[in-house]
Amino acid sequence: MNVDMEERQQDMCPICKTDRYLSPDMKFLVNPECYHKMCESCVDRIFAMGPAPCPYPKCGKTLRKNKFKTQIFDNIEVEREVDVRKRVSRVFNKVREDFDTLDDYNKYLEELEDIVFNIVNGVDVEATEQKLKEYEESNKPNIEENNAKRQKELEEFKEQEQRKHDLRMKKNLIERQIEQEAREMKELEKKEIINTLASGDGTQDATKAVSQVRKSMLKRSSARRKQLDEIMQALNSSRQAKGEDKKHNVPFTPFNGDRTSQHNFDIHDSYYDPFLDELKSKKEYIASGFEVHAVYDRVLTEAFTGLGCYIEQEKKELNDAIV
């Protein structure tokens, strides 16, 4: 019951008592002056004639209509802190690169956090606001320059993302076309075969016709492939340019340096082995993915394991290294 009431309260404008149940399009707005919540129509009604006091009892703050906004976070405390942070960081807008040492930067951040904390928690609000204002006055050109820089960076980033997105879309399109063409080719081939067979000529003609169709299709698909490769290259290069900044000095190796690169023997394609040859032709072996080459590899590896390892010598070297 209690919960029910609370929920109703949540969905009801405290000023005009309009219920969400009755007007489903109702939107709540808050003003960063006092964060008291009211519905859109109330805002329109009360503040249409210019600034007016907040309708909440005992609030009395003067509010302006153009400052009202939709609440993003459920928790009003969070909403407030985010707003304050936004406002302060517009003034305190330096980044790490603007400082010579990390210590200086940390000090700067500390100062920023102090201001945010004070304003949010209502500690020395006036003094803090004063401090903020003074800082803004004295560093005005700097701040503007920084803001312009940030703006530019943001735009560049967006542009880059857009470019990447476009490339990706193009790539998808081409891939789809390739798939489609492959399907068409199969259809066409089938038709061609049926046609030639139906007309009663020998099979020779059928294969000829098919190869002709295939040739023309191949030309088209290879052109598409080329396009695709170009796009992939462009995509990769943009990624690489980013990676270079980080400078990974350790090269990546898939096996972590631990791989048997060379056998002490060569594997031939086939050996005289009636036993394996028989298995090779058995249906159930083929269907299971049995590969005779893998067996040769295993058998030979096991036969030659240990050859080329000189234990005495390795022991000696190890001892020498320790001494």
Added chain:
Amino acid sequence: MSYTKGESTAKKVGEGTYAVVFLGKQTSTERDIAIKEIKTGQFKDGLDMSALREVKYLQELKHVNVIELVDVFESANNLNLVLEFLPSDLEVLIKDRTLLFSPGDVKSWLLMTLRGVHHCHRNFILHRDLKPSNLLLSQSGELKIADFGLARSLGSPNEEFTSNVVTRWYRAPELLLGAKHYDGGVDIWAVGIIFAELMLRVPYLPGADDIDQIDVTFRALGTPTDSMWELVSTLPGYNNLTVYPQPTKQELRKRFIAATESALDLMNDGTLRNVS
């Protein structure tokens, strides 16, 4: 070498059908170890097969991404395996919804898994039970393959392997269809499915039973036909199959929204290796 076993009630970390696991400490190095006490006696045929297999194969394998078998000893009619103690596994992480996986996490886990599997395969050992709960994680984040209870060496090719291996959801198509002469592909398939699960955070192909598993697998990845997989229709399990078309790249991309292109390609390769 000597070990101290904590009080059995407090330090018992797990109990399976055939073993109890205790947490202990190696006295010489002070490191944590897990002691797996194999229950004997209740089996009239002697020791459980999987215990033997585990000892047999782990003794041969030494690799950073494979669990280390420190020692084996016998006490009061019990066989005890001393393994390194690994506090977590991938299944726990996948199920913990508060954790977010970054692409780097998934990449490194996959890489470590593949390194471990590669090591097994180059020693001609099939694991045959790869799944997230068998990929354990150490304190420092190293991934190690564990549980060699179903492992088997690629012995002489005329032996028949049972196709009733690998936990159902990670079973490769040749196993589902009852092939008896498979190879490393079954492990690679499982790795591919684990990769998909790491991205989705839910099992990728959860079949309800063996028949359903065939259906689920082929619905997602297409039914193999003789034209792309030689003689597949002669496998004992290949009858009355609904033929699903191969999924297009578009469909896969929709299923794995956050996956990058190369990730999709890799997954595809993993799940298709046997076919080509």
